[in-house]
Amino acid sequence: xxxxxxxxxxxxxxxxxxxxxxxxxxxxxxxxxxxxxxxxxxxxxxxxxxxxxxxxxxxxxxxxxxxxxxxxxxxxxxxxxxxxxxxxxxxxxxxxxxxxxxxxxxxxxxxxxxxxxxxxxxxxxxxxxxxxxxxxxxxxxxxxxxxxxxxxxxxxxxxxxxxxxxxxxxxxxxxxxxxxxxxxxxxxxxxxxxxxxxxxxxxxxxxxxxxxxxxxxxxxxxxxxxxxxxxxxxxxxxxxxxxxxxxxxxxxxxxxxxxxxxxxxxxxxxxxxxxxxxxxxxxxxxxxxxxxxxxxxxxxxxxxxxxxxxxxxxxxxxxxxxxxxxxxxxxxxxxxxxxxxxxxxxxxxxxxxxxxxxxxxxxxxxxxxxxxxxxxxxxxxxxxxxxxxxxxxxxxxxxxxxxxxxxxxxxxxxxxxxxxxxxxxxxxxxxxxxxxxxxxxxxxxxxxxxxxxxxxxxxxxxxxxx
Amino acid sequence: xxxxxxxxxxxxxxxxxxxxxxxxxxxxxxxxxxxxxxxxxxxxxxxxxxxxxxxxxxxxxxxxxxxxxxxxxxxxxxxxxxxxxxxxxxxxxxxxxxxxxxxxxxxxxxxxxxxxxxxxxxxxxxxxxxxxxxxxxxxxxxxxxxxxxxxxxxxxxxxxxxxxxxxxxxxxxxxxxxxxxxxxxxxxxxxxxxxxxxxxxxxxxxxxxxxxxxxxxxxxxxxxxxxxxxxxxxxxxxxxxxxxxxxxxxxxxxxxxxxxxxxxxxxxxxxxxxxxxxxxxxxxxxxxxxxxxxxxxxxxxxxxxxxxxxxxxxxxxxxxxxxxxxxxxxxxxxxxxxxxxxxxxxxxxxxxxxxxxxxxxxxxxxxxxxxxxxxxxxxxxxxxxxxxxxxxxxxxxxxxxxxxxxxxxxxxxxxxxxxxxxxxxxxxxxxxxxxxxxxxxxxxxxxxxxxxxxxxxxxxxxxxxx
Numbered sequence: 001x002x003x004x005x006x007x008x009x010x011x012x013x014x015x016x017x018x019x020x021x022x023x024x025x026x027x028x029x030x031x032x033x034x035x036x037x038x039x040x041x042x043x044x045x046x047x048x049x050x051x052x053x054x055x056x057x058x059x060x061x062x063x064x065x066x067x068x069x070x071x072x073x074x075x076x077x078x079x080x081x082x083x084x085x086x087x088x089x090x091x092x093x094x095x096x097x098x099x100x101x102x103x104x105x106x107x108x109x110x111x112x113x114x115x116x117x118x119x120x121x122x123x124x125x126x127x128x129x130x131x132x133x134x135x136x137x138x139x140x141x142x143x144x145x146x147x148x149x150x151x152x153x154x155x156x157x158x159x160x161x162x163x164x165x166x167x168x169x170x171x172x173x174x175x176x177x178x179x180x181x182x183x184x185x186x187x188x189x190x191x192x193x194x195x196x197x198x199x200x201x202x203x204x205x206x207x208x209x210x211x212x213x214x215x216x217x218x219x220x221x222x223x224x225x226x227x228x229x230x231x232x233x234x235x236x237x238x239x240x241x242x243x244x245x246x247x248x249x250x251x252x253x254x255x256x257x258x259x260x261x262x263x264x265x266x267x268x269x270x271x272x273x274x275x276x277x278x279x280x281x282x283x284x285x286x287x288x289x290x291x292x293x294x295x296x297x298x299x300x301x302x303x304x305x306x307x308x309x310x311x312x313x314x315x316x317x318x319x320x321x322x323x324x325x326x327x328x329x330x331x332x333x334x335x336x337x338x339x340x341x342x343x344x345x346x347x348x349x350x351x352x353x354x355x356x357x358x359x360x361x362x363x364x365x366x367x368x369x370x371x372x373x374x375x376x377x378x379x380x381x382x383x384x385x386x387x388x389x390x391x392x393x394x395x396x397x398x399x400x401x402x403x404x405x406x407x408x409x410x411x412x413x414x415x416x417x418x419x420x421x422x423x424x425x426x427x428x429x430x431x432x433x434x435x436x437x438x439x440x441x442x443x444x445x446x447x448x449x450x451x452x453x454x455x456x457x458x459x460x461x462x463x464x465x466x
Numbered sequence: 467x468x469x470x471x472x473x474x475x476x477x478x479x480x481x482x483x484x485x486x487x488x489x490x491x492x493x494x495x496x497x498x499x500x501x502x503x504x505x506x507x508x509x510x511x512x513x514x515x516x517x518x519x520x521x522x523x524x525x526x527x528x529x530x531x532x533x534x535x536x537x538x539x540x541x542x543x544x545x546x547x548x549x550x551x552x553x554x555x556x557x558x559x560x561x562x563x564x565x566x567x568x569x570x571x572x573x574x575x576x577x578x579x580x581x582x583x584x585x586x587x588x589x590x591x592x593x594x595x596x597x598x599x600x601x602x603x604x605x606x607x608x609x610x611x612x613x614x615x616x617x618x619x620x621x622x623x624x625x626x627x628x629x630x631x632x633x634x635x636x637x638x639x640x641x642x643x644x645x646x647x648x649x650x651x652x653x654x655x656x657x658x659x660x661x662x663x664x665x666x667x668x669x670x671x672x673x674x675x676x677x678x679x680x681x682x683x684x685x686x687x688x689x690x691x692x693x694x695x696x697x698x699x700x701x702x703x704x705x706x707x708x709x710x711x712x713x714x715x716x717x718x719x720x721x722x723x724x725x726x727x728x729x730x731x732x733x734x735x736x737x738x739x740x741x742x743x744x745x746x747x748x749x750x751x752x753x754x755x756x757x758x759x760x761x762x763x764x765x766x767x768x769x770x771x772x773x774x775x776x777x778x779x780x781x782x783x784x785x786x787x788x789x790x791x792x793x794x795x796x797x798x799x800x801x802x803x804x805x806x807x808x809x810x811x812x813x814x815x816x817x818x819x820x821x822x823x824x825x826x827x828x829x830x831x832x833x834x835x836x837x838x839x840x841x842x843x844x845x846x847x848x849x850x851x852x853x854x855x856x857x858x859x860x861x862x863x864x865x866x867x868x869x870x871x872x873x874x875x876x877x878x879x880x881x882x883x884x885x886x887x888x889x890x891x892x893x894x895x896x897x898x899x900x901x902x903x904x905x906x907x908x909x910x911x912x913x914x915x916x917x918x919x920x921x922x923x924x925x926x927x928x929x930x931x932x
Contacts, residue, residue, distance in 0.1 A: 029669050033688050156654055166651050167633050167692075184650055185632050188622055203495050221717065222499050224710035226633075226692065243709055244690035247716070251687065254720040255804055261724070262800035262907065263793055271805045272815060276822060280829040283797050287830060288837055290793050291877075294786030295845060301782040302852040308778070315774075315781055316767040319788060319915050320760030326792075327729055327756050327908050331749050334728035335737055338721055344736045356742060363746040364753060371754055379761060386768040411757075441728065441907055442793050449785050 004034055008041045015045055024052045032057065036064035043069070047076040059088030066273060067100035074105055083112045090164050091117065092137035092245065095124045124239075132216045133209030135249065136230045136239030141169040145179055145197040149190045152182070165242050168227045171200045176236040178229055180204055206231050209238060216241050217249040218343055257341055261334060261440035263290065290442055296450045304457050307466040313387055314460055317407050320372075321414055321456055325448040328364060329418030330441035332357055336426045337436045350427050354420070361419035369412040376404040406456075406463045413459075414452040421447055470500055474507045481511055490518045498523065502530035509535065513542040525554030532739055533566035540571055549578045556630050557583065558603035558711065561590045590705075598682045599675030601715065602696045602705030607635040611645055611663040615656045618648070631708050634693045637666045642702040644695055646670055672697050675704060682707050683715040684809055723807055727800060727906035729756065756908055762916045770923050773932040779853055780926055783873050786838075787922055790877060791884040791914040794830060796907035798823055798888030803902045806892060816893050823889040824882070831881035839874040842866070872922075872929045879925075880918040887913055 007026070014023045027035060027049065039049050039061065050058060050073055062070060062085055074082065086094065086109065094113075098106050098121065110118050120138050127133030141163050143152050152169065160166040167184045180200035190199050206229045207216050220228050220243060228246070230239045256266040263286035267274060274282075301308075301318075308315060336353065339345030345353065377400065380386050387395040387403065422444050426436035460466045473492070480489045493501060493515065505515050505527065516524060516539055528536060528551055540548065552560065552575065560579075564572050564587065576584050586604050593599030607629050609618050618635065626632040633650045646666035656665050672695045673682050686694050686709060694712070696705045722732040729752035733740060740748075767774075767784075774780060802819065805811030811819065843866065846852050853861040853869065888910050892902035926932045 031669065031671065031689050153654065160651060160655055166654065184654070185626060188619065188632065188650070189626055203497065205497065221710075221713045223497050226709070243692070243713075244687075247687045247709075247713060250713070250716060250720075251808060254716075254724075255808065258720075258724060258727070258800055258804050261727075262797050264797050264801065270810045271801055272811065272818065272822075276825045276829065279822070279826045280833075283794075283826070284830055284833050287790060287793055287797075287834055287881075291786060291790050291834055291838060292841060294789055295841070295850070297785040297789075298782040298846065299850055299852060301785070302779055305778050305781070306858075308781075309775070312771050312775070313768055316764035316771070317760075318784065319763040319767070319919075320757060322785060322788075323760055323911065323915065324753060324757050326911070327753055328749075330908065331728050331730050331753075334724055335730065338724050339737045342717060342721065345738065349738060352738065356738075356745070359742045360745045360749070363742065364750055367746075367750050368753055368757060372757060375758060375761070380764065384761075384765055386765060392772075415753075442796065445789065445792070449789065453785075 004037055007034075008038055011038055011049070012042060015042065015048075020052060023049065027053060028057060032060035032064050035061040040065060040069050043072070046073055050077075051081070055084050056088050059085050063089065063093045063097070066270075067097070068273075070097055071101060071105060074101070074108070079108075079112055082108070086113050086117075090137050090139055091120055091124065092135060092164070092239075095121055095134070098125065127209055130213050131209060132207045132211045132213055132230045132241060133239070135213050135216070135245055136209075136241050137164045137245075138239045139164045140227070140229075140237075140240040141166050142172045142176070142237065143169050143182070143196055144174075145171050145195075145200065147196055148192065149187055149194045149196065149199070150192040152187055152196055153192075156184070156187075165227050165240070168225075168240075170229055170237055170240070171196055172237050176238075178204065178206060178231050178235055178237045181229070204229065207241075208233060213241075213249050214253050217246040217253070220246040221250065222343070253341070257337065257437040260435065260437035261337065263287070263440075263442035286442060290446050293446045294449070297453055300450065300453045300457070304466065307457075307461075311403065311460065311465045313403065314407075314456070314465065316386065318453070318456070321407070321410055321452050322445075322449045324368060324411060325414040325418040325452040326441065326445035328361070328368075328415045329422035329444040329448045332361075332419045332422030333426050333440050333444050336423055337440060340426060340430055340436050347427065347430055353427070354423060357419050357423040358416070361416040364419070365412040365415035368415055369408040372411045373404050373408040376400070376407060402463050403465060406459050406465055410452065410456045410459050413455045414448070417451050417455070418444070418448045421451070470503055473500075474504055477504055477515070478508060481508065481514075486518060489515065493519060494523060498526035498530050501527040506531060506535050509538065512539055516543075517547070521550050522554050525551050529555065529559045529563070532736075533563070534739075536563055537567060537571060540567070540574070545574075545578055548574070552579050552583075556603050556605055557586055557590065558601060558630070561587055561600070564591065593675055596679050597675060598673045598677045598679055598696045598707060599705070601679050601682075601711055602675075602707050603630045603711075604705045605630045606693070606695075606703075606706040607632050608638045608642070608703065609635050609648070609662055610640075611637050611661075611666065613662055614658065615653050615660045615662065615665070616658040618653055618662055619658075622650070622653075630706070631693050634691075634706075636695055636703055636706070637662055638703050642704075644670065644672060644697050644701055644703045647695070670695065673707075674699060679707075679715050680719050683712040683719070686712040687716065688809075719807070723803065723903040726901060726903035727803065729753070729906075729908035752908060756912050759912045760915070763919055766916065766919045766923070770932065773923075773927075777869065777926065777931045779869065780872075780922070780931065782852065784919070784922070787873070787876055787880055787918050788911075788915045790834060791880040791918040792907065792911035794827070794834075794881045795884030795888035795910040795914045798827075798885045799892050799906050799910050802889055802892045803906055806896055806902050813893065813896060819893070820886070820889060823885050827882040827885035830885070831878040834881055835874045835878040838877045839870050842870040842873060868929050869931060872925050872931055876918065876922045876925050879921045880914070883917050883921070884910070884914045887917070 039046055098109060139162055141156055156166050168181055170181050171179045180202040181204055182200045186199050205219055205223050209230055209232055216228055226243045227240045229237055232238050259266040265282040267282055381400045385394050387400050389395060425439040429436045429439045505512055564575060605628055607622055622632050634647055636647050637645045646668040647670055648666045652665050671685055671689050675696055675698055682694055692709045693706045695703055698704050725732040731748040733748055847866045851860050853866050855861060891905040895902045895905045
């Protein structure tokens with residue numbers, strides 16, 4: 001990062017000196033991801049700098065830019081320049097860009113693409129959001145099954161330059177039905193006269209256009225694939241998803257899950273580029289829902305208010321009990337949510353998981369319950385002397401023990417029930433096809449708060465403390 | 467997944483019929499990741515099934531297995547069988563396996579590898595845990611800069627079969643100093659007589675052996691690389707990390723961060739294979755720490771106990787205030803933690819972030835504060851009638867309004883301070899080189915609980931309610 005900052009300074013100095021030759025030679029050696037940062041740092045000179053780039057690098061850099069800057073840049077390019085950039089872009093990148101642009105810019109992009117590209121773009125735009133079809137590219141290498149390896153290599157040499165990957169080549173029938181694949185490694189290592197159908201692998205992992213892109217990424221990760229073919233319902237090859245896009249999907253999905261787990265409406269924009277108003281909009285709904293749902297806890301507490309006067313100190317432990325329950329439930333729910341997300345846990349495992357969590361919760365509950373008891377006696381009673389009667393005199397140990405027991409027992413039962421709630425809710429959500437990620441700590445906490453209060457006051461009554 | 471279950475049933479039927487021919491022909495067409503599931507489902511027949519596999523598939527399947535099963539299997543293979551499997555494995559996979567095995571098994575693996583492999587394995591094992599060196603493989607294609615494309619292709623054909631990837635070839639000096647790279651695509655598309663140094667890209671992204679593997683994965687994702695070269699301190703190429711391993715690293719790191727955010731000690735074992743005792747061990751430390759830290763809240767509440775009797779209903783809103791503060795702080799901290807993890811937020815942005823969060827927190831706080839006020843008056847007072855005096859008579863609106871105002875003001879200040887705490891702590895953690903992920907909801911909640919209580923009781927006193 002330090003280098004990028006230095007580079008940005010160098011470039012702006014060179015811009016002041018109008019030393020475009022030096023700028024051109026500095027920029028042309030940069031990686032597109034870094035180059036976009038350099039260009040975006042001088043918004044006023046964006047188009048000037050962009051025009052200094054060789055056209056293939058210009059296109060790659062364009063893809064890496066934020067959509068605001070892409071829009072600004074597009075508006076300052078001539079139709080001819082725009083056409084040159086568009087020709088260099090892969091279809092899936094063009095579609096990504098188009099999806100973020102206002103209608104007039106989209107129209108201009110489309111009218112500057114050739115008829116075939118325009119048709120393909122429109123087809124991809126028609127696939128549902130977040131589907132395999134919406135992220136695929138149509139620029140793959142397809143081979144006939146009856147040609148030789150030498151012919152295949154010839155074909156790759158002829159058409160490969162425009163393909164997003166040439167490392168996995170797809171063997172199709174003339175009607176584009178997917179038959180199998182060969183890798184560039186196989187082609188390079190095989191004898192030149194070998195017929196493709198003899199070396200192709202027919203055990204092919206593929207996805208249908210309307211499958212969720214998250215599943216595509218998971219499959220690619222599971223089977224270590226560099227590209228995954230996407231077929232239509234008639235098993236005809238329509239595109240491929242390459243591993244770099246799969247990685248982006250995985251990163252986005254992990255971020256989305258993390259945001260949902262923290263009660264935030266996910267957004268796909270980087271934090272620093274999101275406006276304060278948008279961040280507020282993404283965060284406030286859950287805050288309000290969770291705040292309103294606290295009506296349950298306040299109603300429970302206020303209905304026990306009169307009774308509580310008999311043993312007001314019980315009050316002091318409510319945050320600890322709720323906190324422990326929330327933390328314990330959160331641990332479980334997050335473990336299950338992540339397990340479901342990376343396909344490590346299946347819905348069919350529900351009883352195995354419940355039994356496991358029951359045992360873990362008893363262990364955790366017991367440990368915490370014993371620690372709480374010891375802590376109340378040693379710290380709260382002997383050290384901090386918080387147990388006092390109405391006159392302010394310190395209670396003796398015999399009076400403190402029932403209170404400590406009631407609190408410890410509450411902790412035990414709260415931990416067990418929190419962990420079971422934390423385990424069941426994400427699985428239930430998954431079963432009814434909701435996103436399990438929303439069943440994380442904040443929601444679990446709210447439910448656990450109510451449960452723990454009911455347990456607490458129930459036990460306190462049973463111990464005749466209130 | 468349904469298919470795998472059916473397959474497992476079919477295989478166990480075939481095993482009962484001793485129909486090994488059919489088993490062999492069924493298994494040989496499976497993907498390694500699926501095959502390992504099938505084999506692992508019949509632990510007693512693991513070795514029998516494994517022996518039916520062709521040796522390359524056997525090795526690939528072995529890599530995908532859980533380490534317990536690998537260990538069982540290794541102990542039932544003869545030295546000769548073990549040698550065959552080891553020969554098929556890539557070095558990085560062998561190292562991964564060795565890292566999980568007990569000493570006697572490691573000894574047996576090493577004594578069944580050839581001298582050179584043994585040396586390489588030991589070198590890789592010596593790199594620090596989680597470093598680039600520890601996950602790299604040494605099986606890459608290296609080329610001299612002065613050979614032609616035709617020679618390069620010849621070399622790939624001769625040595626490529628044992629290389630983990632042939633798609634990025636590294637150009638090195640005779641002393642292995644890294645000069646640049648060429649891709650298989652460039653080689654295939656270039657003229658046969660071109661000299662490598664004329665087409666190689668010298669702008670090469672690389673990492674040093676002791677760099678954290680997470681950074682390697684981030685760089686590969688950022689620059690869309692299929693492989694990243696790893697060099698020693700003298701810039702000599704020692705290995706490469708391939709994209710499939712980078713994906714695994716990304717997935718593991720995301721899971722680890724999520725676990726840390728939920729106050730769990732991360733483990734790299736799948737949930738269902740982790741023992742109840744280990745899960746307990748990973749969860750209990752934080753539960754105890756957070757429970758003990760609740761001593762602060764209970765001390766604060768109990769010290770206000772006598773005063774609280776004057777307006778006992780204030781008690782009923784403590785969970786709501788603490789919950790809202792915890793949720794608001796959690797939202798911010800998780801956003802910052804994730805931003806730092808995927809390199810979207812830099813330490814240098816601290817003031818930009820603080821200013822942004824301050825504005826967001828004022829917006830969120832104001833919204834929530836107004837909602838709370840309305841909710842207290844409309845729901846709690848008019849609908850639920852929870853505001854009563856000592857005699858049980860419902861308070862009039864004039865007496866409820868100051869209470870509602872005190873609570874709303876507390877909510878406003880709690881949200882603002884929670885968000886600032888949630889913003890500052892992860893950044894501070896990063897600055898002092900701690901993992902920001904531990905500064906997530908559970909810890910934030912505990913701090914916010916104390917803060918919000920102090921604000922609450924402070925305001926209540928100022929409003930002369932207590």
